[in-house]
Amino acid sequence: MSDPEPTRREFVDLMVAGALGMTAIAAIVPAVSYLVPPEGGEAQTTSTVLPFAAEELPANSGRIFKFGSKPALVVKTAGGEIRAFSAQCTHLSCIVQYAPAERRILCNCHSGWYDLTGKNVAGPPPRPLEAYVVNLRRRPGGPEHDIVVSRA
């Protein structure tokens, strides 16, 4: 005896279940994919304004500042030019500092040295420091300038 044909109700139920199922898949697949974090981990700051004016930074000195959640170093050369770099040593991520006597950047942990372009010039650091773009922006109503540091 052959199977009876599906009733109208059973057919409609099947169509509805199919439609709902496909909608659910269309929602769940991107949601699950969304949950997998992308390579490169987390949101990164692309630009920041330093909390002090360019004129407050003495020549031939450096200062550490926060770039997003990472440490960074701003240096004013003897000639008055302002440069900024990531302050994390490329050797083992110690925080570097500016050495005015040598006019270079020093990592105290293992005596790694970088020049004022960020290039690793002595010691164990394997790579240069990441250099950032520095722009100066005149503050409204005054002669001073904001230091705006952005990722290159």
Place this chain on the structure above:
Amino acid sequence: MTSSSPAPESPRSPLQRFLDERLGLASLRALLEHKTVPEHRHAFWYVWGGMVLFLFLVQVATGILLLLYYRPGAGEAYESVQFIVTRVRWGWLVRSLHSISANLLMLALLVHLASVFFLRAYRRPRELTWVTGVGLFFVFITFGFSGYLLPWNQLAFFATSVGTEVPRAIPWVGPFLVKLIRGGPDVTGATLSRFYGLHVAILPATTTLLLGAHLYLVQRHGMSVPRDVEEKGPPMPFYPNFLLRDMIGWFVALGVLVTIIVLAPTAPMGALFPFDALFDPKHLLELGTKADPFASAPEGIKPEWSFLFMYQTLKLLPAKLAGVDGETLGVLGFGAGAAVLLLVPFLDRGASGLPPNAFSRVGGAVVVALGLVLAGLGTWSMHVLGHPLGVAGGLVAAAWIVVSVLLDGRRAGRRAGPSLLFPSLGWLAVAFIVVMTVIGRIS
């Protein structure tokens, strides 16, 4: 050969029996099987409540996903949203869904509110359903306002600065309210933290309570049938018939959402799509620039469309009116309007077949005064903009309010019945809001 065991009333799998025994699902199934929906010529409007619920669930789901990558805080919020839309897989879809669905939710909410109002579904015994519904309306407006700031971009920063400045005009408590809302004298990272807490914790908790009460009351009282409307035959079973019709609406809404997203991937919440798409393509761009409190306000900045009518009204009010600050009057007027909205079932006693009482008389007088003010403002705005037809329209609206009051007064003596006043005022309010929104958008 037929089975020797008796056929059960409804087939139940072992899983269904397991859940039934422990969760008592039988009563829920009985409710679903017995719940019916009346059929009549206005039954189309029944779907809008479910539409609001569906879009709200879309907001909850996409909001939870966004929470996993969003970082509150002035230093990181913008970058985290940028990260979501550029680096996270399907992040652009999740963020766009959240943003566009919020606009559709507001639209559906307004349609639902208007349909319940004009069909007078708020009459006894559904007064509290109306009250919880209006409460939810205010909660959703606050959801929109607080969520708008979270990307911490220029547009949101200035829109919030302007929007949170408005309560300052309230007498005595204004400056304190502004400080309370902002978490300080100005819009800063403290405001962002406060709005974030509001958006992801306080408002969802409030919504859970109000929505639970609202849905319970809707189940308890069933769907309202307007008076003097003939029902077309027996009521429709809620499950599966009405639910399936509801779901057609949800699929259409999903289709509209996805179409808008694909055509305008990152339209910010403020875009009155598609007009902005047609006239100002910039509004279809991504995040815009990060908020900078020291930068000037962007040119042509305006609030998002759902607040445009308030913005335009406040713009049109003169600086002083009868010795009072125009802005104070405007803010108090909107506050009075919100209070009236909440109390409609208790003011329109005629809809429930009840005679007026002292409260409804006083309230009715306030409502009429507000209506005349609205008509006056509308007429004034049309005069200022040089539209003589609009002026005539405003005057006709004012005259019609007076006529409705007089007609209602004559009928009240003969029989208690639905008044003309409330629907008239409702249409006036709708016309006012639409006209002000359009003027606000195009000027």
